[in-house]
Amino acid sequence: MAVAAANCCFFAAAFTGLSTTHRLLSTWRRPNYLCSAHNKSSDNQNRAPVKGKPKKSPGNYPIENEYITQKLSRRSRDEKSFSNADGSKNERSQSTASKGVAVQKKGNQGILVDSEEQKVETSDIQDASFLNAVVKVYCTHTEPDYSLPWQKQKQYTSTGSAFMIGDGKLLTNAHCVEYNTQVKVKRRGDDTKYIAKVLARGVECDLALLFVESKEFWEGTEPLHFGRLPNLQDSVTVVGYPLGGETISVSKGVVSRIEVTSYAHGSSDLLGIQIDAAINPGNSGGPAFNDLGECIGVAFQVYRSDEVENIGYVIPTTVVSHFLEDYERNGKYTGFPCLGVLLQKLENPALRACLNVPSNEGVLIRKVEPTSHASQVLKEGDVIVSFNNVRVGCEGTVPFRPSERIAFRYLISQKFTGDVAELGIIRGGQSMQVQVTLDTRVHLVPYHIEGDQPSYLIVAGLVFTPLSEPLITEECEDSIGLKLLTKARYSMPKFKGEQIVILSQVLANDENIGYEDMSNEQVLKLNGTWIRNIHHLTHLVDSCKDKYLVFEFEDNFLVVLERESVLAASKSILKGYGIPSERSDDLLAPYVNSVGQNDECEVGDSPVSNSEVGNDGLHWA
Numbered sequence: 001m002a003v004a005a006a007n008c009c010f011f012a013a014a015f016t017g018l019s020t021t022h023r024l025l026s027t028w029r030r031p032n033y034l035c036s037a038h039n040k041s042s043d044n045q046n047r048a049p050v051k052g053k054p055k056k057s058p059g060n061y062p063i064e065n066e067y068i069t070q071k072l073s074r075r076s077r078d079e080k081s082f083s084n085a086d087g088s089k090n091e092r093s094q095s096t097a098s099k100g101v102a103v104q105k106k107g108n109q110g111i112l113v114d115s116e117e118q119k120v121e122t123s124d125i126q127d128a129s130f131l132n133a134v135v136k137v138y139c140t141h142t143e144p145d146y147s148l149p150w151q152k153q154k155q156y157t158s159t160g161s162a163f164m165i166g167d168g169k170l171l172t173n174a175h176c177v178e179y180n181t182q183v184k185v186k187r188r189g190d191d192t193k194y195i196a197k198v199l200a201r202g203v204e205c206d207l208a209l210l211f212v213e214s215k216e217f218w219e220g221t222e223p224l225h226f227g228r229l230p231n232l233q234d235s236v237t238v239v240g241y242p243l244g245g246e247t248i249s250v251s252k253g254v255v256s257r258i259e260v261t262s263y264a265h266g267s268s269d270l271l272g273i274q275i276d277a278a279i280n281p282g283n284s285g286g287p288a289f290n291d292l293g294e295c296i297g298v299a300f301q302v303y304r305s306d307e308v309e310n311i312g313y314v315i316p317t318t319v320v321s322h323f324l325e326d327y328e329r330n331g332k333y334t335g336f337p338c339l340g341v342l343l344q345k346l347e348n349p350a351l352r353a354c355l356n357v358p359s360n361e362g363v364l365i366r367k368v369e370p371t372s373h374a375s376q377v378l379k380e381g382d383v384i385v386s387f388n389n390v391r392v393g394c395e396g397t398v399p400f401r402p403s404e405r406i407a408f409r410y411l412i413s414q415k416f417t418g419d420v421a422e423l424g425i426i427r428g429g430q431s432m433q434v435q436v437t438l439d440t441r442v443h444l445v446p447y448h449i450e451g452d453q454p455s456y457l458i459v460a461g462l463v464f465t466p467l468s469e470p471l472i473t474e475e476c477e478d479s480i481g482l483k484l485l486t487k488a489r490y491s492m493p494k495f496k497g498e499q500i501v502i503l504s505q506v507l508a509n510d511e512n513i514g515y516e517d518m519s520n521e522q523v524l525k526l527n528g529t530w531i532r533n534i535h536h537l538t539h540l541v542d543s544c545k546d547k548y549l550v551f552e553f554e555d556n557f558l559v560v561l562e563r564e565s566v567l568a569a570s571k572s573i574l575k576g577y578g579i580p581s582e583r584s585d586d587l588l589a590p591y592v593n594s595v596g597q598n599d600e601c602e603v604g605d606s607p608v609s610n611s612e613v614g615n616d617g618l619h620w621a
Contacts (some may be wrong), residue, residue, distance in 0.1 A: 130293065131248060132188050133164040133224045134286060136241040137172055137196075137210075140182040144449065146471040147504065149456040149463075150579050155181065161240035161286030162210060163295070166223035170210040171320070172285030173300050174201045175265045177208050179452075185212060187221075188248050200323075200333040203448050204266035206300050207315065207323045208285075224287055226317045227294025230255045230273065236314070238277045238299050240286025253277025253310070260407040261313060264301050267447050270336065270413050271406075272313050273297055279312035288314045318414070326416060337417045337438035339621045340372025341365045343408075346383065346394040356429030361385050363396045363408065370494045373437040379427065386424030387411045396621075409621050412438065441620070442496055445469060445488040451586070455534045458582045459541055459549065460566040461507035461573050462515070462559070464523060466534050467500040475504075480520050483554065487522070499533035503553070507577050511569045515559055525552040538583060539591035 137160040143153045162172035162185060170185065177183050177198050184193040194217045196210040212218070230236065234255045242249050253276040261272030275288070279302045287295045297314035326334055344364040346352050355364065362385040368375045385391065390398050392408050400406035415421060419438050424431065447469045456465045465471070467488055472480055480488075487500060501523050508516045523531060526540045527550050541549065544563060551559040570582055 129222060130224060130289065130295075131239060131250075132221060134239045134241075134248060135162050135164070135170065135185045135187050136160075137162045137176055137285060138184040138186070138193060139177050139180050141179045142181045143179045144452065144454050144470075146449075146454055146465070146468065146474045149454040149465050149504075149584065150581065159241060159282055160284045161242075161282065161299070163239075163285075163287045164218075164221055164223040165324075168211055168213070168218065169199070170196065170212065171298065172208050172210060173265070173298065174203055174206045174208045175300075176285050177201065177210070178448075183210065185210070185217070187217065192216075200327045202266075202323045202326075202333045202335070204263065204268040204336050205270060205315065205319050205323050206263050206265040207298065207320065209324070209327060224295045226320065227290055227292065227296050229258065229316055229318065230290055230296050232256070232258070235291050236273075236275050236277055236296065237289045238275070238279060238283060238286060238312070238314075239289065240283040240299060242280035242282035244280070249283075251278040253312075256311070258316070258404075260410055260413075268336065269407070269409055270319050271316050271410055273316050275312050275314060276310040277312055278310070322414070322416075329416070334417045335440040336413050337415050337419065338372070338441040339412055339421070339436060339438065340369040340374040340441065341378060341384075341621055342367035342369075343384070343396060343621055345396055352394070355381070355383055355426065357383050357385070357426055360394050361391055362394060362426065363392055367492075369441070369492055371442040371492075371496050373439060377434050377436050378423075378425070381427070383426040384408075384423055385426060385431075388422055389424075412621055442493050444491050444493040444498060445472075445500060453584050453586075455584045455586055456504075457534060457538050457541070457584075457587060458507070458570075458574070458579065460511040460561050460569055461509040462512060462518075462551075462561075463504045463507065464501055464534060464537060465504050467502050467522075471504070475520060484520065484522055495532075497533055501531055501534050501537055503551075503559075507573060509569060509573050509576075511561065511565055511573075518559070521553045521557070523551050523553055526550065528552075535587055535591050536593075538587045 138157065139160070140155055140157050142155040145151050145153050158176065160172060160176035162170040162176075165171050178201070180198060183196040183198060185196045186193045194212050194214045196212050199209040199211050201208045232255055236253055236255055238251050238253070240249060241247075255273060256276055257274035259272065259274075260269050261274070262268075263270055263272070273288075273296070277288075279299050283299045284301075286299045288297045288299055290296050295317070297316045298320060299312065300315050301313045303311035303313075322336065323333065342365070344366050346355070346357060346362050346364055351364075352360070352362075362383040365378055365380055365382045365384065367380060368378050387398070387408065388411065390411060392398055393405065396408045397405040398408055398411055400410070412421070415438050417438065417440050420435050421438055423434050423436055425434060426432075445467050449468055449470060454465055454468065454471070456463060458464075467484070469488075472485070472488065477485060484500075484502070491500075503518055503521045503523055505519045506512050506516050523537070525531060526537060527544060527546055527548075529540055531537045531540070547563060549561045549563050549566060551561075553559065574580075574582060
């Protein structure tokens with residue numbers, strides 16, 4: 001996988017210069033080569049270097065039509081070989097030029113798209129009013145320092161694209177405004193930059209919602225409107241502010257493919273549109289139009305390889321619609337749900353016969369995530385043959401549009417967190433119907449960290465922090481170690497809130513003599529109690545009344561500290577290293593045990609095979 005990742009990569013066309021710290025963190029997850037390439041400004045050359053090296057990575061037609069009519073009102077970091085087109089980290093683009101079409105809202109049910117407008121002639125593109133709705137995004141980023149979690153890295157800037165969708169809001173890519181400390185936008189033909197506020201950021205779908213309060217910014221503008229999914233070979237026009245100049249750029253192409261695609265920024269699989277129009281750093285977040293004047297999606301990433309050319313990607317309106325409706329429903333972004341099962345295709349006739357599956361259909365459940373609702377309903381060995389009365393084929397696909405099939409995960413991605421799905425299954429040769437509540441997937445090692453600061457706890461110079469993909473990238477895989485990497489990539493959480501807590505480093509002091517060389521080691525127990533997460537560890541330290549604090553690591557390695565001496569030495573250690581606090585702000589709140597797990601339950605011991613990485617055999621849904 002590492003060799004393949006080295007030979008081809010996807011770049012999200014967003015920043016001008018993609019540094020190694022901005023690769024998507026999920027590259028290793030799948031053998032796809034999508035990367036983000038933000039359009040970073042030249043001052044990024046002075047950015048402080050980061051430790052280590054970058055990782056080498058690894059519906060049917062009626063349903064689709066119904067989904068497109070849902071309401072449409074209302075990256076960052078690249079983990080795969082996709083590159084963003086707007087100056088941020090991940091993006092895909094489509095080329096579609098279009099005038100805005102009339103959009104009629106119908107309460108909370110959705111919008112109807114009127115596509116009776118005349119086609120936009122190529123000669124009229126320069127004067128087309130829809131170009132004025134596309135703006136340039138200037139973002140200043142300040143990323144956390146995961147190796148030194150009490151401080152930030154040196155700030156850097158990037159540029160990308162966005163477009164107006166009405167009600168004072170703009171739509172762009174999540175990777176364009178990740179870890180933002182300031183976001184500004186500038187209209188076409190204007191020399192004034194206006195402050196924008198980030199209302200919501202969807203990591204999985206690589207979308208972000210911005211709000212500009214200034215009335216002057218909106219004077220004389222018209223928002224863009226959304227259209228339906230295009231067909232193959234439909235013309236597309238991508239509009240944005242890529243490298244090569246300061247003014248707006250327009251590139252044309254056609255739709256090459258529509259299927260479930262890997263999103264580099266969020267390490268997720270959602271519907272994507274592949275196009276052959278040029279997408280470059282800076283295009284990320286820009287709209288793609290069709291010839292009817294409709295916006296059919298958002299440019300966000302491209303595929304880079306010596307063996308291919310002109311492969312760009314656009315986030316389609318179905319995904320945009322889901323993101324916007326999620327924000328309207330909940331006042332924030334809650335994410336795309338999952339079923340919580342690991343699936344296997346049933347192409348082999350003998351395998352189907354052994355499982356008593358009478359026809360050429362269905363997918364086998366290989367594993368069920370313990371944190372999902374499905375664990376209460378489904379079992380290993382069950383065969384899923386339908387999802388909400390849509391038949392699932394033996395290759396894990398369902399009908400999409402006439403003469404088209406699409407991955408089964410597409411049906412799940414149309415749902416919202418908390419929705420209930422009815423599954424038709426075969427268990428032991430018996431057919432039955434069951435209901436499963438869909439929820440967002442829980443990752444033992446997260447791809448992105450919510451908030452501005454990673455959690456950390458310092459005990460006598462021992463720095464404890466949760467393991468995360470940004471930390472792995474920053475530290476370099478070699479320093480993390482194979483055993484810990486295996487847990488990080490192939491283990492599932494047993495309960496919500498579970499974390500792999502590691503000793504990231506030791507700040508040398510008289511109290512920790514003999515432990516100074518320890519780094520990136522998982523701590524398993526404190527005084528005999530299994531550690532559930534960083535907050536639980538903090539609680540155990542604070543509530544300890546024993547003479548010694550006994551930390552147990554892998555392979556029975558012990559670290560023993562005298563509790564009274566630890567308390568006395570804390571202030572001098574913090575002062576000597578210029579650290580403001582012994583713990584992050586989120587650990588100041590009282591610990592609440594909402595897990596309901598036994599203290600003797602071992603953490604992080606539910607591995608799955610590396611077959612999860614591939615899309616051909618097994619996949620998560």
